Amino acid sequence: MRNTYFTSYFPLISLLLFSTSFSISTVMYVSELLKKVGIYSSMLDFFSESEMKIALFALFALFYFMVFAALKLIANTVTELSFLFFSQDKEGVTLKKIRAGSAFYLAGGAVSLFLVQFSWVIAAVFLLSTLCYFVFTIYQASSMVTSWSLIGMVLFNILFWFVFTLGLFYLFLRLYNGVINSLPI
Numbered sequence: 064m065r066n067t068y069f070t071s072y073f074p075l076i077s078l079l080l081f082s083t084s085f086s087i088s089t090v091m092y093v094s095e096l097l098k099k100v101g102i103y104s105s106m107l108d109f110f111s112e113s114e115m116k117i118a119l120f121a122l123f124a125l126f127y128f129m130v131f132a133a134l135k136l137i138a139n140t141v142t143e144l145s146f147l148f149f150s151q152d153k154e155g156v157t158l159k160k161i162r163a164g165s166a167f168y169l170a171g172g173a174v175s176l177f178l179v180q181f182s183w184v185i186a187a188v189f190l191l192s193t194l195c196y197f198v199f200t201i202y203q204a205s206s207m208v209t210s211w212s213l214i215g216m217v218l219f220n221i222l223f224w225f226v227f228t229l230g231l232f233y234l235f236l237r238l239y240n241g242v243i244n245s246l247p248i
Contacts (some may be wrong), residue, residue: 073165078131080172081189086123088182090116093123137227142200145219149212150204157207164199167192 094116097103106115150157171192175185197220205213
């Protein structure tokens with residue numbers, strides 16, 4: 064008999080693994096940037112090198128954990144909304160089936176720990192894990208929906224993430240322009 068809660072801790076471990084990978088990579092980048100700017104040596108007057116790296120790691124780990132947790136919450140909500148709109152599954156059988164898909168993120172998080180030297184490769188691993196999870200979810204849902212409902216689910220997810228990303232890009236662009244325009248140049 065298989066325990067249905069066996070994979071329930073995978074998302075938390077995946078969040079921790081990806082947060083750790085991105086944090087280590089960011090600390091390495093920020094340390095080099097601070098050395099080039101010349102701030103690093105003056106910061107060593109207040110902190111030892113290991114204390115500074117640990118503090119930066121804790122800061123970035125918390126930041127990345129919050130970002131990934133928010134993305135997971137949004138993704139779960141969008142997935143369940145697409146099932147609400149397009150699936151005829153009333154008991155939630157499909158949701159139980161797709162829970163095992165978190166193993167893609169767990170594997171991606173484990174791989175990302177070995178790639179901390181290259182932040183863009185970590186991002187690529189995260190996107191590949193997301194694509195694998197999406198394909199797995201659609202495959203599992205295909206047995207419970209019609210072909211038109213399946214197309215609707217795919218389009219709903221793609222359109223949501225496109226609009227969400229476009230909205231974030233627009234927000235950051237407006238923020239950047241506001242900061243640049245407020246500078247006394």
